[in-house]
Amino acid sequence: MAQPGEVANATPPAAAQTHEEARPAGGETRRIPADPHRPAYQLKRTLEGHTRGVVSVKFSNDGRRLASASADKTARVWDPFTGDCLHILSGHTEGVNDVAWDPEDRYLATASDDKTLLLWAAQTGERLRKLEGHTNYVFCCAFNPAHGSLVSGSFDETVRLWEVKEGKEIKHLPAHSDPVTAVDFNRDGTLIVSSSYDGLARLWYPATGSCRATLVDAAAPPVAFAKFSPNGKYVLVATLDDTLKLWDYEKVKAVKVYRGHKNRMHCLFGAFCVTDTKGKWIVAGSEDHSIFIWGLNTKQVVQVLPGRPSKDAPGEGHCDAVLAVACHPKETMIASGALGADCTVKVWVDEALAPS
Amino acid sequence: MNRRLQDPFEDLDLPLFIEEVLQQGVARCIAFNHWGTVLAAGCEDGSLVLWDFETRVAAREAAPHAQAITCLAWSRCGRFVATGSRDGCTALWDVARSEAVYRQELPGVPVALSGQRQNPTCVLASFYAGPPQLVALRPGGAARALPALGPEHSSRKAGGAALFSRSGAHIFLASAGAMAVLDASSLQVLQTLQMPPARVEGLALSQCGRHLLAICGDKAIREFSVAERLATSVAERLATAHTPASRPATLEQEGKLLLAAAGEFRNPVEGHGWRAAALTSDGEHVLGASDVRAANVIFAWSRFGKRQLDVIIEGAKEGAAALAWHPRRNCMASLGDSGAIFLWARVYSERWSAFAPGFSELQDNEEYVEQEDEFDINARPEPEAGVAEDEDREVDILAEQDAQSGSDSDVGAVLRFLPLVVQPQTPPESPAVDGGAARQAGNAQGTSPLPGTEPKQDPAVEPTREERAANGERGTGEAYKTSYKLVRLAEAAT
Numbered sequence: 001m002a003q004p005g006e007v008a009n010a011t012p013p014a015a016a017q018t019h020e021e022a023r024p025a026g027g028e029t030r031r032i033p034a035d036p037h038r039p040a041y042q043l044k045r046t047l048e049g050h051t052r053g054v055v056s057v058k059f060s061n062d063g064r065r066l067a068s069a070s071a072d073k074t075a076r077v078w079d080p081f082t083g084d085c086l087h088i089l090s091g092h093t094e095g096v097n098d099v100a101w102d103p104e105d106r107y108l109a110t111a112s113d114d115k116t117l118l119l120w121a122a123q124t125g126e127r128l129r130k131l132e133g134h135t136n137y138v139f140c141c142a143f144n145p146a147h148g149s150l151v152s153g154s155f156d157e158t159v160r161l162w163e164v165k166e167g168k169e170i171k172h173l174p175a176h177s178d179p180v181t182a183v184d185f186n187r188d189g190t191l192i193v194s195s196s197y198d199g200l201a202r203l204w205y206p207a208t209g210s211c212r213a214t215l216v217d218a219a220a221p222p223v224a225f226a227k228f229s230p231n232g233k234y235v236l237v238a239t240l241d242d243t244l245k246l247w248d249y250e251k252v253k254a255v256k257v258y259r260g261h262k263n264r265m266h267c268l269f270g271a272f273c274v275t276d277t278k279g280k281w282i283v284a285g286s287e288d289h290s291i292f293i294w295g296l297n298t299k300q301v302v303q304v305l306p307g308r309p310s311k312d313a314p315g316e317g318h319c320d321a322v323l324a325v326a327c328h329p330k331e332t333m334i335a336s337g338a339l340g341a342d343c344t345v346k347v348w349v350d351e352a353l354a355p356s
Numbered sequence: 357m358n359r360r361l362q363d364p365f366e367d368l369d370l371p372l373f374i375e376e377v378l379q380q381g382v383a384r385c386i387a388f389n390h391w392g393t394v395l396a397a398g399c400e401d402g403s404l405v406l407w408d409f410e411t412r413v414a415a416r417e418a419a420p421h422a423q424a425i426t427c428l429a430w431s432r433c434g435r436f437v438a439t440g441s442r443d444g445c446t447a448l449w450d451v452a453r454s455e456a457v458y459r460q461e462l463p464g465v466p467v468a469l470s471g472q473r474q475n476p477t478c479v480l481a482s483f484y485a486g487p488p489q490l491v492a493l494r495p496g497g498a499a500r501a502l503p504a505l506g507p508e509h510s511s512r513k514a515g516g517a518a519l520f521s522r523s524g525a526h527i528f529l530a531s532a533g534a535m536a537v538l539d540a541s542s543l544q545v546l547q548t549l550q551m552p553p554a555r556v557e558g559l560a561l562s563q564c565g566r567h568l569l570a571i572c573g574d575k576a577i578r579e580f581s582v583a584e585r586l587a588t589s590v591a592e593r594l595a596t597a598h599t600p601a602s603r604p605a606t607l608e609q610e611g612k613l614l615l616a617a618a619g620e621f622r623n624p625v626e627g628h629g630w631r632a633a634a635l636t637s638d639g640e641h642v643l644g645a646s647d648v649r650a651a652n653v654i655f656a657w658s659r660f661g662k663r664q665l666d667v668i669i670e671g672a673k674e675g676a677a678a679l680a681w682h683p684r685r686n687c688m689a690s691l692g693d694s695g696a697i698f699l700w701a702r703v704y705s706e707r708w709s710a711f712a713p714g715f716s717e718l719q720d721n722e723e724y725v726e727q728e729d730e731f732d733i734n735a736r737p738e739p740e741a742g743v744a745e746d747e748d749r750e751v752d753i754l755a756e757q758d759a760q761s762g763s764d765s766d767v768g769a770v771l772r773f774l775p776l777v778v779q780p781q782t783p784p785e786s787p788a789v790d791g792g793a794a795r796q797a798g799n800a801q802g803t804s805p806l807p808g809t810e811p812k813q814d815p816a817v818e819p820t821r822e823e824r825a826a827n828g829e830r831g832t833g834e835a836y837k838t839s840y841k842l843v844r845l846a847e848a849a850t
Contacts, residue, residue, distance in 0.1 A: 104775045119778060128778050146393065147410035148776035163411040165778055170411055187756070189410070202711075207410070207685065208701075211710040229753035246751060252713055255751055274754055297750050 037278055038302045039293055040352035041334055043316045045083045047345040049076060054337025054345055056098045056269065057324040060105040065122070066335050067108055068324070068345050071095035075110045077122065080328070080335060080347050087125035091118055098140045100150070107164070109150050111138035117152055119164055129167040133160060139267075140182045144206070146189030151206070153180030159194045161206055171209050175202060181267045182225045186232030193235050193249075195226035201237050203249055215247045217254070224267040236270045236282065238263060244270050244284055244294075258294045260301045261286035266323050266339075272296075273327040273334065276350060283334055285322025291336055291348070305334075305348055311341060318342045370641060370656050371687050371700035374671050380405050380414050382695030385678055387437075389430045392683040393773050394451075396437050397697060398425025404439060404449060407697075408774060409682070415774045420447045420456050429469035431476030432524075435771040438479045438493065440466030446481055448493040452771055458493045468517060468558055472540070473524030480518045480527060482558075488518035488529065490543065502527065503543060505534040517556050521582065522565025528615070530556040530570050535580065537614040547614045551578065562635035563683050567659070568615070569642065575629040577621040577644050579659070583614045621657050634679040634688065635659075641666060645676035645690065652676045652690060652698070672698050 052071035066080040077087040094113035119129035136155035150162040161171035176196035195201040199220030203212040225238035246256035273281040280296040289307025307317040324337035332350040381399035395407040402421035421441035448457040466481040489499040516531030527538040533553040555573035568580040632645040652672035678691040
């Protein structure tokens with residue numbers, strides 16, 4: 001069980017501390033930050049509607065829409081530029097764990113605790129397919145950017161590949177020995193990465209179902225998240241020891257380590273931000289209600305979007321652990337979603353000019 | 357002579373077993389697109405089925421012809437398929453829009469089509485009788501017959517086979533007794549090679565464009581090596597300026613051959629002929645489908661050394677009418693006489709060392725050598741695993757290194773993958789949200805998918821299970837997940 005009281009009690013000093021750190025980087029006042037090489041994301045709007053924690057947010061590939069998945073059994077499609085809720089995708093009988101856009105942004109897939117995945121038409125919100133086969137909670141899903149296939153990971157410890165048009169399962173990888181927490185395709189759909197509580201992140205060839213490599217440290221803390229870099233050369237891996245690592249999977253070696261946030265309990269997302277002219281960032285939520293931004297190469301925390309200890313506290317940040325973050329494919333925009341005490345999706349925008 | 361007999365344990369990287377059989381309609385011809393992502397099949401009833409190779413489903417279906425499709429060719433950009441039919445027409449099919457762009461009458465039933473690299477509307481059609489034609493599939497386009505190779509053949513009206521070179525600037529033309537290289541724009545014969553006076557059933561070009569196969573009626577597959585300049589793409593060709601008129605003279609002056617005979621492949625035992633031939637994507641093997649109708653017998657020869665037979669691929673109970681090697685992967689498709697498409701894959705062996713770092717697979721037992729301090733009481737310092745010492749090295753997460761050979765720059769916008777199209781399912785499951793939600797008693801979600809509607813949430817009727825999941829972090833699974841995590845931590849602590 002989650003222990004909200006404990007988290008809340010632990011939060012104020014941590015939040016206050018990060019707040020202090022963040023102040024010079026932009027905080028409350030809207031101005032160009034002192035250091036022009038740091039991002040200056042500020043809250044643009046708050047998307048309210050979910051009645052339970054928001055656990056996944058994903059921008060569409062064209063960046064015009066934002067999908068969010070929530071424990072309230074629905075997924076929602078938003079316009080990130082106006083804050084309008086365009087569709088409410090309800091049909092799952094349990095909480096929704098993840099949502100994914102198809103490469104053409106025409107369809108959405110949702111993974112749910114009701115052991116199924118649903119496929120939706122993104123334009124109309126119509127439910128098209130039900131993918132059944134997992135024997136436990138379906139926790140994560142991702143579309144193949146090249147073909148009409150979908151990969152999903154589940155608490156039944158398998159990774160499954162689905163053919164979406166007919167709605168059939170095409171491959172079943174007995175990938176891990178513990179619940180699978182994240183799956184992702186590389187940019188041309190030739191590799192899958194999966195991560196699990198068993199402490200491993202594994203790379204798979206979807207064509208044959210064979211394992212290409214296993215990324216693991218000596219300590220092997222549970223892996224909460226794994227994602228390919230935009231060029232598919234590296235894998236960003238989050239572990240439940242407050243660490244994000246960037247792995248070079250060809251050398252099977254971690255090349256960067258990002259620390260500073262709090263991640264002990266939940267499967268937090270990480271994201272690559274490559275749209276900012278000031279630099280490339282790694283973005284991740286934190287269980288102290290804030291959002292951390294690191295420099296990709298410097299590994300330094302360059303901005304913290306501070307959270308609040310509770311809903312009544314002053315400020316504009318999230319007031320619960322931030323699980324979901326996503327970076328806009330074209331704009332300098334970050335979307336984030338937080339857990340039950342907050343239930344909102346927030347859109348952050350960096351409007352400060354890059355140094356000329 | 358058969359490598360499999362020599363060393364039964366040697367890992368042959370050729371596909372040896374049937375992985376899947378695709379059957380929809382009665383297929384009569386097959387072709388992969390340039391990337392191998394889509395397999396097009398022309399059917400007996402005139403329909404065209406596009407198979408998504410990754411998921412093995414019929415992604416698109418169309419009916420460009422009323423009669424059987426006899427041959428087809430992809431455009432290099434992947435957006436068009438040219439089809440030839442028994443109705444004596446050839447059509448250009450737009451894959452993205454699922455419609456026929458243009459249709460052209462031909463003087464006969466085409467048996468083979470070949471598409472040009474840059475221009476999808478320009479195809480070569482070969483016939484059973486009569487010279488191949490260069491067809492322009494656009495309004496106002498016309499068909500031009502390729503010249504006959506020598507007067508002695510033209511009178512016999514023997515059919516010929518024609519194929520574009522990889523760059524699209526040249527045409528390979530084969531007919532009984534001769535093989536020629538033509539300039540694609542002027543149709544001028546640049547070079548002629550003598551061949552035995554047997555009918556040429558078909559031509560096949562390797563992925564790299566350097567090797568050409570001719571299936572000959574005298575029960576041989578003849579291989580020709582193609583000069584590099586015919587294989588290079590148009591961008592490189594344009595870099596070296598030339599005029600078409602001056603080229604034949606220049607070539608003769610240079611003494612350079614565009615095409616040279618490299619060898620021939622036969623079956624000396626049974627002595628049967630060949631219906632189809634293909635080269636593997638790496639160009640290392642030549643495959644020939646025998647004309648034995650009762651069984652699918654595919655011979656694979658090594659192109660190197662003595663050009664010996666490597667393996668005979670058997671399996672299907674019917675003859676193979678066509679072969680298509682996957683352009684990127686080590687697998688092939690063969691077309692059975694019944695119209696089923698067989699997908700062949702190689703025997704796959706699991707790489708166990710990939711499952712855990714630091715392990716390597718042993719072929720033989722090895723004696724373990726104990727290190728001197730291995731059982732010392734004072735533990736050795738553990739090397740810091742995982743994090744590299746050169747952690748400050750810059751990483752580039754954007755630069756894409758495309759391992760795939762060949763540039764798409766000169767062929768315009770490409771359609772590499774078929775976009776996903778999902779039609780709403782018909783009953784038994786009533787469409788969409790309403791049906792789904794109605795079946796769930798006590799589900800308090802709003803069922804309207806209308807934009808902007810807020811779900812009407814009534815906490816009173818929510819399942820108790822939801823209540824238990826406290827904050828509902830990442831769905832109700834979180835309740836389990838968190839406790840699970842704590843168990844793991846407890847385990848780790850003890």
